[in-house]
Amino acid sequence: MESLTFSGAPGIIVLCAYAALMLGIGFWAGRRRxxxxxxxxxxxxxxxxxxxxxxxxxxxxxxxxxNTVIGYAPQAYRAGFPWWQSVTFFMVITAGYxxxxxxxxxxxxxxSFVTPTDWIRHRFGSPAVTLLATLLMLWALANYLLExxxxxxxxxxxxxxxxxxxxxxxxxxxxxxxLYSWTGGMRAVALTDVMQGIALLLGVALLxxxxxxxxxESPAGTTRYLIENDPESVSSPPLEVSVNWIxxxxxxxxxxxxxxxxxxRIYAAHSERALKRSLRFLVWMPLVTAGAVFCVGMVGIRxxxxxxxxxxxxxxxxxxxEVGAINTAFYVAMVLLFGGIVAAVVSTADSAFLSLSSIIxxxxxxxxxxxxxEEHRQVRLGKTAGIAVVFVLLxxxxxxxxxxxxxxxxxxxxxxxxxPSFILGMYWKRLTGTAVFWGMAVGVVIAGGMTWLxxxxxxxxxxxxxxxxxxxxxxxxxxxxxxxxxPRTDRPEAEHPRQLHEE
Numbered sequence: 001m002e003s004l005t006f007s008g009a010p011g012i013i014v015l016c017a018y019a020a021l022m023l024g025i026g027f028w029a030g031r032r033r034x035x036x037x038x039x040x041x042x043x044x045x046x047x048x049x050x051x052x053x054x055x056x057x058x059x060x061x062x063x064x065x066x067n068t069v070i071g072y073a074p075q076a077y078r079a080g081f082p083w084w085q086s087v088t089f090f091m092v093i094t095a096g097y098x099x100x101x102x103x104x105x106x107x108x109x110x111x112s113f114v115t116p117t118d119w120i121r122h123r124f125g126s127p128a129v130t131l132l133a134t135l136l137m138l139w140a141l142a143n144y145l146l147e148x149x150x151x152x153x154x155x156x157x158x159x160x161x162x163x164x165x166x167x168x169x170x171x172x173x174x175x176x177x178x179l180y181s182w183t184g185g186m187r188a189v190a191l192t193d194v195m196q197g198i199a200l201l202l203g204v205a206l207l208x209x210x211x212x213x214x215x216x217e218s219p220a221g222t223t224r225y226l227i228e229n230d231p232e233s234v235s236s237p238p239l240e241v242s243v244n245w246i247x248x249x250x251x252x253x254x255x256x257x258x259x260x261x262x263x264x265r266i267y268a269a270h271s272e273r274a275l276k277r278s279l280r281f282l283v284w285m286p287l288v289t290a291g292a293v294f295c296v297g298m299v300g301i302r303x304x305x306x307x308x309x310x311x312x313x314x315x316x317x318x319x320x321x322e323v324g325a326i327n328t329a330f331y332v333a334m335v336l337l338f339g340g341i342v343a344a345v346v347s348t349a350d351s352a353f354l355s356l357s358s359i360i361x362x363x364x365x366x367x368x369x370x371x372x373x374e375e376h377r378q379v380r381l382g383k384t385a386g387i388a389v390v391f392v393l394l395x396x397x398x399x400x401x402x403x404x405x406x407x408x409x410x411x412x413x414x415x416x417x418x419x420p421s422f423i424l425g426m427y428w429k430r431l432t433g434t435a436v437f438w439g440m441a442v443g444v445v446i447a448g449g450m451t452w453l454x455x456x457x458x459x460x461x462x463x464x465x466x467x468x469x470x471x472x473x474x475x476x477x478x479x480x481x482x483x484x485x486x487p488r489t490d491r492p493e494a495e496h497p498r499q500l501h502e503e
Contacts, residue, residue, distance in 0.1 A: 012163060014339035015156065019176045022192050022346070026180025029188035039375045040114045043185035044358040045268040048109070054190050055269050056278040058351070061193040062262045063093055063282075064289050065348035066341035067151050069204060072290060073319075074312045076297025080233030083294060085245045090286035092253025097279055100426045101257075101266045105275050108267045115355075115362050116263040123425050126433030132440055133421065134363050136414050137260045141356040142393060143411040144259070148349035149174065149397035155342045167398055173342070174394055177350050178387055186268060189350045196347035199340030204292045206333040207316075210323030211299040213330075219295065222302050230301055243460030251464045254419045255412040261355035357386030410451050413464030417443035420468075420475045428479070435478025443471030 041047060050058065076083040104119060111122060116137060121130045149170055156169030164172075180188050215222055226234050237245070256262065269275040300307075300315045303322065307315070324334040361382025366373060373381070417440050425431050450456075450463030458466060 009163075010335045011156075011338065014335055015164075015173075015342060018339055018343050019173070021195065022176055022180045022343075025191045025195070026182075026184040026188040029180075029184030029191060040358070040362055040379060041112065043379050044114055044354065044361075045264060046186040046190055048268055049270050050190055050265070050268045050274070051270050052274045052277045052281075054194055055265065055274055056281045057197040058190040058193040058268075059097075059262065059265050059278055059282055060197045060285055061344070061347040062259060062265065062351055063090060063256060064197075064200065064285070064344065065148065065151070066155050066200075066343075066345035067147070067348075068289060069200070069207075069293055069296075069341055069344075070151070070155065070316045072293045073297040073300065074315045076294045077300045077307065077312045077315050078309060080230075080235070080298075080301075082237040082241055082245060083297065085248055086294060087286045087290045089249040089252040090290050091283070092249050093256045094279060094282050094286075096253050096257035096423075097262075097266075097282075100423050101279065102272055102276060103426055104263070104422070105266050105269055105272055113267055114264075115358050116258075116260045117359070117363050119263075120421055120425075124421070124433030124436060126437060129421065129433045129437045129440070130363075132437060132444075133418060134359060136418060136440075136444070138356065138359060140411050140415045141260060141352050141359070142389065144352045145349055145356070145390065146393045146396055148345050148352065149393055152342065152345045152349065153397065155338065155345055170394060170397055173346055174349075174390060177346055177353065178390065181350050181354055182383055182387075186264075186354060189347075189354055190268070192343075192350065193347050196340065196343040199336065200344040201288065203333070203337035203340040204289060204296075206330070207320065207323065207337055208292045208296050208299075210326060210330050210333070211296055211303065211319050213326065214319075214322055215299060215302050217302075222299055225302050226298065230305070233298070233301055240460040244457060244462070247457065247461045247465045251412055251416050251462050251468075254423075254468075255416040255464070258415055258418050258422060259352075259355075260359065261351040264355055264358065353386055353390060356389060357382040360385045360389075410448060413447035413451065413462065413467065414444055416464045416468050417447065417471050420472055424472070424475060430479050431475060432479045432482050435475045435482065438478060439471040439474035442474055443467035446470055 072083070072086050075086070107113070107122075108119070111118070113119060113122075117130050117134050120133050124130075152173055153166040153170035156164055156166075156173065180192065184191075212219070212222070215225075217225065223234070266275060269278070296319065297315065300312075300319060304315065304318055320334045320337065324331045361378045365381045365385070366378045370377075420431070420439060421436050425436070444467065446467035447463045450458075450466070455463065457463065
């Protein structure tokens with residue numbers, strides 16, 4: 001990301017203000033906790049008391065980060081109108097939530113779920129399925145954290161004009177993130193999500209407004225310019241690109257709603273009504289966020305025609321430079337925009353860190369290492385282990401080797417293999433744990449194998465979707481072939497999610 005043309009002093013001031021505010025929120029949230037010693041639910045789920053506004057912003061933060069701005073605008077510049085898919089796959093994410101979230105919430109409240117695998121353990125009663133799901137979630141979270149740490153360093157270095165070097169930027173803000181997460185848990189993370197979400201929304205709106213101001217044209221005028229001067233950017237894509245678009249929409253839509261930190265936000269809702277209202281607000285965010293960023297990319301074609309792929313990666317910084325030069329108001333707005341981008345990246349990272357810590361705490365340590373440990377000891381161990389994982393990832397982010405980055409690309413392709421266990425398992429009582437395990441395993445092998453063999457897609461269909469199709473087929477065929485089993489005594493028929501939902 002290209003640095004802004006002004007000196008690094010304004011950026012450093014903004015970053016210090018953000019850091020102080022985050023630490024203050026963490027300290028306040030920690031002091032406000034009702035229990036003297038953290039329980040699993042109070043620390044990782046804010047006691048299950050997130051209201052509509054906070055829940056909306058914390059769900060928003062799990063979907064959108066600084067990468068949405070600095071990465072999606074250049075992609076729109078290069079791909080043209082076909083990148084409108086970024087808006088549609090964010091819409092599908094919300095649709096994915098609606099498929100299972102309200103029913104899962106009801107059961108989670110009844111059974112006091114804390115981690116996403118609590119549902120899988122309860123539904124299937126299979127240690128093998130639970131362990132495989134745990135490993136996939138830990139992999140996805142480690143991947144996610146690594147991405148955010150790298151983005152954090154680049155964003156801060158860009159905001160400060162290189163005054164704060166990349167490595168120093170990553171180290172400092174990782175420490176800030178760990179401090180407020182340690183003291184305040186989910187409550188602190190959710191409150192910082194509110195601040196960061198507002199900053200990102202306002203920043204994107206001001207960037208788009210400034211970009212149109214520079215062109216001196218309306219959106220319709222910019223579209224006419226593209227039709228006349230760059231018709232390829234607004235042309236209909238070929239069939240394989242269209243298939244790839246649909247494949248991407250399904251894969252992203254079904255995988256992001258299954259992020260462990262997204263599922264834990266479902267658990268943390270104050271009520272089912274609060275959850276549904278938050279999701280209704282979330283429906284509009286693809287247009288307001290991804291749609292606005294897409295427009296920034298298209299306006300970039302008008303402002304900076306003919307950029308190479310490498311040069312286009314600097315598009316947001318280039319536009320911000322021009323917008324910041326308009327007048328003092330836009331100058332300040334662009335500083336705040338890049339501060340908001342940094343804050344949004346930190347917001348995404350802290351959510352992943354907290355979820356990773358909870359899985360280590362409850363699903364690994366509390367279940368396999370020391371099942372008799374009290375909850376506050378599990379929380380303390382999860383915090384410590386989570387910090388250790390973050391510092392290992394910090395070493396990778398310090399100077400990431402290309403080969404490791406390529407391996408960590410496997411994220412959504414693997415995470416989407418959890419979809420049958422959550423969505424099909426929520427509606428189909430006959431789905432068996434054995435079928436889910438083999439379906440999930442085969443899906444992982446297919447998606448992972450295609451990545452290792454560097455096969456990006458087959459006729460436009462991603463490896464994750466090919467694996468998911470095989471996964472669903474095995475789940476259905478294996479469950480139909482198995483003998484119907486009597487309900488387990490610890491999961492009475494009356495407590496199937498649908499019936500709980502209807503009570």
